[in-house]
Amino acid sequence: MSWATHDVEPYVIRRHIERLERKLGFRISFMAILLGSWWPDMMTKWLVYGITVGPWDVKIDNPPQFHRSWPGVGFTHSLMYGVVVAGLFYVVFRKKSWAKVWAVGLLIGVWAHVLSDTLDTNGVMLFFPFSLDRVHLDVWAYAGQTGRYQDGTAYFSSFGFVWDGFWIVMVLLNWKVLKLEYFRAYVSSADPFWGFLHRRLHMPEQALIVLYRGAFFYGVCRWCAWLIWVHVTHSNSFDLTLGGPSWVPPFETLLPFMGGAACPCGMPH
Amino acid sequence: MTHDSEPVPPDAPRSFREAALANLKTLFPYLVAGALFILFGVIEPKFMLNWSPGLVLLLLVVWVVPALWRRWRRR
Numbered sequence: 001m002s003w004a005t006h007d008v009e010p011y012v013i014r015r016h017i018e019r020l021e022r023k024l025g026f027r028i029s030f031m032a033i034l035l036g037s038w039w040p041d042m043m044t045k046w047l048v049y050g051i052t053v054g055p056w057d058v059k060i061d062n063p064p065q066f067h068r069s070w071p072g073v074g075f076t077h078s079l080m081y082g083v084v085v086a087g088l089f090y091v092v093f094r095k096k097s098w099a100k101v102w103a104v105g106l107l108i109g110v111w112a113h114v115l116s117d118t119l120d121t122n123g124v125m126l127f128f129p130f131s132l133d134r135v136h137l138d139v140w141a142y143a144g145q146t147g148r149y150q151d152g153t154a155y156f157s158s159f160g161f162v163w164d165g166f167w168i169v170m171v172l173l174n175w176k177v178l179k180l181e182y183f184r185a186y187v188s189s190a191d192p193f194w195g196f197l198h199r200r201l202h203m204p205e206q207a208l209i210v211l212y213r214g215a216f217f218y219g220v221c222r223w224c225a226w227l228i229w230v231h232v233t234h235s236n237s238f239d240l241t242l243g244g245p246s247w248v249p250p251f252e253t254l255l256p257f258m259g260g261a262a263c264p265c266g267m268p269h
Numbered sequence: 270m271t272h273d274s275e276p277v278p279p280d281a282p283r284s285f286r287e288a289a290l291a292n293l294k295t296l297f298p299y300l301v302a303g304a305l306f307i308l309f310g311v312i313e314p315k316f317m318l319n320w321s322p323g324l325v326l327l328l329l330v331v332w333v334v335p336a337l338w339r340r341w342r343r344r
Contacts, residue, residue, distance in 0.1 A: 007320070148318060210331045211324070213299070218323040221303050225310030225317050233311055 001144060002116045003155055003226070004164040006041070007219030008171055009112055010034040014186070015174040017108070027190030029098070029105040034215055036109020039085065040076040040117075047073075048144045049151075063145045064251040068122045070132050077117055078128035082110030098192050119163060121243055122251070139163070141248035156230045157238050157245045164223050171216060180205075183212050302330035 010033040021027050048067045050059030066072040075081055086107035093099040117124050122144075123136025140158035143151045155161065176182050188194040188208065197203045197211070230236050239245035306326055310317040317323075 149314065152314070206336070207328065207332045210328055214324045214327055215320070217299060217303065217306075217327050218320045221306040221323065222310060222317045224303075225307040225314075228307065228311050229314055229317075 001041070001120055001122075001142065001151075001155070002113075002160065002163060003152070004219035004223040005116050005167050006037045006113055007034075007215045007222075008164070008167040009116070010037050010109060011177050011216055012167065012170045012174055013108060013112060015177045018186075024100075024104065026101055027186065028108065029101045029191040029193065030187045030212070031191060031193050032102040032105025033109040033112070036082070036085070036106040036111075037113050039106070039110055040081065040113050043076050044073045045144075049148045062252070064122050064142055067144055068117075068124055068134060068142075070125060070128065074125045074134075075128050077114050077124035079111060079114060079126055080128055080130075082107045082114065085110055101191060116163075120160075138243045141243055141245060142251070143248045145251050146248065152226050153230050153234070153236055154245055154248050156226045157236050159240060159242070159244070161223070161227060162240070164219070168220055168223060178213055178216065180209055183209050187212060298331040298335060299327075302327045305330065 010030065013033055014028075014030045017028055044067055047058065047060050048063040050057060052058070060066040066074075068074040068077055086103040089106055090099050090103035093102070114124050114126065118126065118135045119137050119139040120142040121136055121138050121140070122142035123134035125132055126135040127133075140160040140163075141154055143154035146154065171177065194208055197208060198205070203211075231238070239247075306316075306323055309322075309326075
């Protein structure tokens with residue numbers, strides 16, 4: 001899984017979809033791309049790490065299986081899921097002028113999330129329901145089964161933090177996307193969401209631009225804070241080997257219809 | 270529509286130096302909010318696990334407090 005990447009990459013996407021927008025003939029909502037980028041984990045992450053409801057601790061027995069495989073909610077990390085979410089959104093709101101503006105944004109956002117998550121050792125069922133095989137490039141270790149803090153420690157000790165850093169640098173190279181002029185010309189003018197906040201909630205433009213920059217701010221700051229927390233406060237070392245860090249315990253995910261056989265890639269997970 | 274075609278507002282910065290100062294003035298409250306977020310996050314990492322406290326902090330530092338300050342100074 002990726003951390004700050006899901007907050008930051010929508011800005012780079014927003015900057016580079018202008019050619020697609022010209023072909024489609026309409027602008028694509030930035031908020032929809034951002035929401036789509038968060039959507040697969042919003043549906044699943046709280047159960048992966050576990051939550052406490054009153055006296056009960058709710059946690060899944062096998063988080064890697066639940067999060068990315070079938071049986072489980074691994075379908076939320078597939079290309080088809082993006083199509084279904086965008087399609088349902090379009091069908092429900094098809095009479096609204098902004099239906100396609102948001103539907104295409106959601107599709108792009110979900111796909112960006114799914115493709116980013118192929119980089120860890122658990123991978124995603126990219127072609128669900130046509131294939132239940134998980135596509136995983138094994139650049140860093142999936143550590144959702146170890147809990148939030150250990151997961152953060154593993155991610156920010158491995159190539160994961162480099163991946164987040166790459167997207168932060170990409171936004172900085174495309175810094176104009178954060179400017180007020182860009183927000184006016186390409187973001188707020190295309191999406192009635194901002195008009196809604198302005199008219200109904202009486203938010204001035206100064207507040208809207210802060211909201212627009214908010215996900216980038218959150219991504220960059222937590223990237224810095226996690227790096228300090230993991231490596232300065234808690235003195236963990238970096239492990240920049242493929243599939244690292246090596247201390248993350250291996251996990252088992254069942255491959256349905258194969259009697260729980262090991263993953264055909266041969267990796268010990 | 271591109272912002273290049275927009276008319277230049279009368280209060281637009283005239284020189285590179287003025288433009289850089291205007292950019293720094295915009296950036297400064299974000300840097301303050303960022304430093305606070307990182308400080309709170311390192312002290313209590315729960316703060317980093319949800320985007321909403323970060324957004325509230327950002328709105329407070331970059332928008333609410335400066336707006337209140339400007340209003341107070343006008344009196």
